[in-house]
Each structure stands twice: as structure tokens, then as C-alpha cells.
Amino acid sequence: MRHKNYGWQNALDPNSCNYITPKILELAPQFEHARILDLGCGNGALCHALMRNLSCEVVGIEYDEHGARIAQESNPGARIFNYGVQDNPDTLLTQVGDKFDLAVSTEVIEHLYSPQLLPQYAARVLKPHGRLIVSTPYHGYLKNLAISLTGHWDAHHTALWEGGHIKFWSKTTLSRLMKENGFSTEGFYGIGRLPWLWKSMVMVFRKD
Numbered sequence: 001m002r003h004k005n006y007g008w009q010n011a012l013d014p015n016s017c018n019y020i021t022p023k024i025l026e027l028a029p030q031f032e033h034a035r036i037l038d039l040g041c042g043n044g045a046l047c048h049a050l051m052r053n054l055s056c057e058v059v060g061i062e063y064d065e066h067g068a069r070i071a072q073e074s075n076p077g078a079r080i081f082n083y084g085v086q087d088n089p090d091t092l093l094t095q096v097g098d099k100f101d102l103a104v105s106t107e108v109i110e111h112l113y114s115p116q117l118l119p120q121y122a123a124r125v126l127k128p129h130g131r132l133i134v135s136t137p138y139h140g141y142l143k144n145l146a147i148s149l150t151g152h153w154d155a156h157h158t159a160l161w162e163g164g165h166i167k168f169w170s171k172t173t174l175s176r177l178m179k180e181n182g183f184s185t186e187g188f189y190g191i192g193r194l195p196w197l198w199k200s201m202v203m204v205f206r207k208d
Contacts, residue, residue: 008067011074013045019192020135021049023202034101040108044071047078085117089124099127106135110165119181130207136169138201178205
């Protein structure tokens with residue numbers, strides 16, 4: 001059974017696209033003419049940016065039925081499937097054929113009860129030595145200290161957001177998760193706001 005509502009109402013770019021999408025596009029030119037999978041594509045905003053800026057084949061999966069429908073309607077040149085990383089990746093491969101050169105997942109892994117499913121899914125659908133780019137809210141000592149000193153801890157880690165963040169990642173913990181699931185770390189980038197107080201981080205991993 002699919003989650004019915006992650007809040008997708010239209011195809012407009014989420015606010016996070018202002019600082020995440022430029023970094024993804026900066027890292028992605030080497031994958032021009034490649035096959036790219038957007039894991040948790042939401043309303044398809046990143047799919048649209050990838051197709052607009054790169055000559056590549058884009059496939060997206062989205063667990064929210066409504067989000068997947070918006071993504072497909074707004075990106076007729078892409079193929080969008082109502083799947084999540086909880087599903088069998090072989091089901092996707094039987095429908096799209098060949099494996100992918102790059103998988104991208106932006107602001108998804110912090111929502112997963114079983115986050116290891118994301119790299120496991122990616123490993124199954126990527127070609128040998130394929131890349132996985134993941135973005136997630138950044139957490140580190142200075143940022144956590146600033147949140148505490150300014151009294152924003154309850155708001156930042158709110159338990160009142162339906163479908164909200166349930167995992168909080170640092171560079172170290174995300175790298176460890178990926179290593180345990182067959183990926184080596186190739187790059188780390190802080191994005192949004194001042195250094196070490198970044199809103200999010202983008203990390204690049206290589207399938208071993």
C-alpha cells in the first residue's frame with residue numbers, strides 16, 4: 001500500500017531546489033548521454049532539471065502515488081514509476097531494461113525507517129562502478145551546538161511533522177551506511193548557508 005500524501009500539490013520546485021539542484025547539476029555533466037535514476041523523485045522537479053540541462057535518459061521512482069502522477073505529467077519525456085526503495089528493484093529493471101550509470105536521491109534518506117534500503121536498491125540497479133549522489137540535511141558539531149544555543153532544538157527535530165525526518169545524518173554516519181552496503185565515498189559538499197552550518201550536504205559514492 002502506497003503512502004497517499006507526502007504533501008505534493010504541484011510541479012513547482014521545492015525551496016530546497018534553490019541550493020541542491022545547482023550542486024547536482026555541477027556534479028552531473030560527466031553523465032551526459034547517460035542513464036540516470038532519481039530515487040524518490042517527488043514531484044519530478046529534479047528530473048525536469050536533469051533533462052533540461054543534460055542529454056540523458058531519466059527514470060524516476062516515487063512512493064507517493066500523487067507525487068508520481070505529478071512527476072509524470074510534468075515530465076512526459078521521463079519514465080516515472082510508483083515504486084519506493086522498499087520495493088523489489090528487479091521489478092523496475094524488467095520495465096526499463098538496462099541498468100543505470102547514476103542514481104540520485106535528494107532529501108529522501110532522512111525519511112526512511114530502514115535507510116539501508118536506499119543504497120541496497122541503488123546497488124542492484126546501477127552498472128558496475130556506477131555512482132550514487134545523495135543529499136540530506138547536514139548535521140555536525142557546530143550546527144548542532146548552534147541549534148541548541150538558539151533554542152531551536154524542538155523545531156528542528158519536531159516529532160509533529162507527519163512523514164517528517166526520522167534519521168539525522170552526518171558525513172561520518174552516511175559514509176558508514178554506504179560502505180556497509182557496497183559503496184565507497186568519493187566526495188562531500190556542504191550546501192546552503194555558511195560553512196559548517198550548512199542546510200544540507202551532498203555526497204558522491206561509487207559502487208564497489
